[in-house]
Amino acid sequence: MKISGSYTLPVAPERAYQILQDPAVLAQAMPGCEGLEQIGPNEYRMKMNVILAALSGKFEGKVRIADAVPPTSFRLIVEGSGRIGFLKGDGLLKLSLANTNPSVSTVVSYEGDAHVGGTLAAVGQRLIDGTSKMMLKKFFDKLVSLAH
Amino acid sequence: MFAQKFEYTAPKTLDEALHLLANGAKPLAGGMSLIPMMKLRLAAPEHLVDLRALKDLNYIREAGGQLHIGATASHYDIESSALLRQKCPLLTETAAAIGDVQVRNLGTIGGSVAHADPAADYPAALQALEAKFVLRSEKSERTLSAADLFVDALTTALQPGEILSEVIVPIDDTRTGTSYLKMAQPASGFAIVGVAARVRQNAGKISFVRIGVTGLSNRAYRATAAEKALEGKTGSAADIQSAAALVARGVDANSDLHASADYRKHLAVVHAARALKTALSRIA
Numbered sequence: 536m537k538i539s540g541s542y543t544l545p546v547a548p549e550r551a552y553q554i555l556q557d558p559a560v561l562a563q564a565m566p567g568c569e570g571l572e573q574i575g576p577n578e579y580r581m582k583m584n585v586i587l588a589a590l591s592g593k594f595e596g597k598v599r600i601a602d603a604v605p606p607t608s609f610r611l612i613v614e615g616s617g618r619i620g621f622l623k624g625d626g627l628l629k630l631s632l633a634n635t636n637p638s639v640s641t642v643v644s645y646e647g648d649a650h651v652g653g654t655l656a657a658v659g660q661r662l663i664d665g666t667s668k669m670m671l672k673k674f675f676d677k678l679v680s681l682a683h
Numbered sequence: 684m685f686a687q688k689f690e691y692t693a694p695k696t697l698d699e700a701l702h703l704l705a706n707g708a709k710p711l712a713g714g715m716s717l718i719p720m721m722k723l724r725l726a727a728p729e730h731l732v733d734l735r736a737l738k739d740l741n742y743i744r745e746a747g748g749q750l751h752i753g754a755t756a757s758h759y760d761i762e763s764s765a766l767l768r769q770k771c772p773l774l775t776e777t778a779a780a781i782g783d784v785q786v787r788n789l790g791t792i793g794g795s796v797a798h799a800d801p802a803a804d805y806p807a808a809l810q811a812l813e814a815k816f817v818l819r820s821e822k823s824e825r826t827l828s829a830a831d832l833f834v835d836a837l838t839t840a841l842q843p844g845e846i847l848s849e850v851i852v853p854i855d856d857t858r859t860g861t862s863y864l865k866m867a868q869p870a871s872g873f874a875i876v877g878v879a880a881r882v883r884q885n886a887g888k889i890s891f892v893r894i895g896v897t898g899l900s901n902r903a904y905r906a907t908a909a910e911k912a913l914e915g916k917t918g919s920a921a922d923i924q925s926a927a928a929l930v931a932r933g934v935d936a937n938s939d940l941h942a943s944a945d946y947r948k949h950l951a952v953v954h955a956a957r958a959l960k961t962a963l964s965r966i967a
Contacts, residue, residue, distance in 0.1 A: 587836075587837050589726040591727065592725065618724065654724070654725060661941060662801070662836065662837070664938050664939055665900070665901045666837070669901055
């Protein structure tokens with residue numbers, strides 16, 4: 536599944552780049568994240584408990600940052616699996632200055648591929664597109680509130 | 684597959700149920716979504732509180748010029764209600780379009796609304812009807828509009844410990860016609876797109892339009908731009924066509940293996956035009 540979109544963060548690109556790679560900020564912003572721990576340079580172990588209405592599932596995985604070009608772009612590679620399925624994602628995030636007047640803001644655009652498999656995908660196929668959009672929206676909304 | 688072990692309580696009173704829910708239990712109504720998810724182990728609640736035995740949640744009645752529907756009224760209860768057929772035919776038509784006979788016998792309006800599946804049928808009709816929803820918890824009671832209740836995919840404004848206890852819909856006069864039309868996914872019966880239309884005519888002009896759309900995006904919504912475009916018009920084929928063309932504009936449509944986002948938007952336009960035409964033709 537292709538995913539793409541963009542969000543605006545109310546901070547300068549340098550600050551946006553910094554918070555998008557700050558494990559403490561990411562751990563708070565990712566829906567259901569229960570911990571993000573550094574295991575190597577640009578590599579983190581992640582624990583998530585995704586709760587969506589009645590559905591719930593624990594996932595464990597890795598988040599890796601590659602091709603970092605501060606403060607304009609980086610690649611985010613996510614892999615997670617749990618009893619109800621697995622998730623793989625690889626996306627390029629680009630940051631650009633959107634506005635300086637009246638206040639500075641940055642557009643974060645992303646484009647990539649995501650794969651969802653296991654029971655989750657087998658029975659929930661028709662809900663994957665919608666729920667992944669919702670998760671991304673939650674993530675960026677929370678990021679906006681943490682950005683300052 | 685078998686569900687994971689869980690505790691089960693079927694309380695006799697609503698207060699007892701609300702007390703258990705306040706302590707972390709999960710409500711079970713018809714079980715048409717929850718039970719399959721538990722069997723697939725996508726959901727593993729530790730404690731289920733069965734609301735079906737509660738007589739004070741299963742009713743359909745008229746009071747204060749409105750229709751009050753208890754949360755555990757089944758789709759079949761609604762589909763076969765003489766009162767609703769006469770005073771809110773949009774709801775009986777919608778209920779009759781849900782899933783199959785087995786689902787309609789067990790599934791409930793409260794369960795469907797609280798689950799907020801983006802492809803469920805009721806939300807389109809309830810948006811078009813501007814329904815009100817009574818939410819109760821052990822300590823509070825509040826009433827929300829459809830616009831405030833449906834938040835996102837599988838997400839409503841319901842808080843933990845809170846249940847939907849009642850759906851309230853208006854009684855329309857005889858100058859109003861309604862229709863619910865959907866493209867059903869053949870296996871599940873879920874709406875790939877579903878459109879509910881509610882129109883009122885006065886002296887040859889359309890005086891009031893409500894259009895609810897489900898299945899297209901993460902939440903059912905009212906197509907307000909299309910409503911405005913049709914108000915004050917005579918309701919000619921051209922009027923309907925140009926209004927229907929606006930139902931999906933600016934909407935972030937979802938894709939799945941049954942229908943791409945663009946195809947869904949196309950279906951929404953086609954079904955809106957047909958639903959509006961049918962609704963107009965039903966005005967007495």
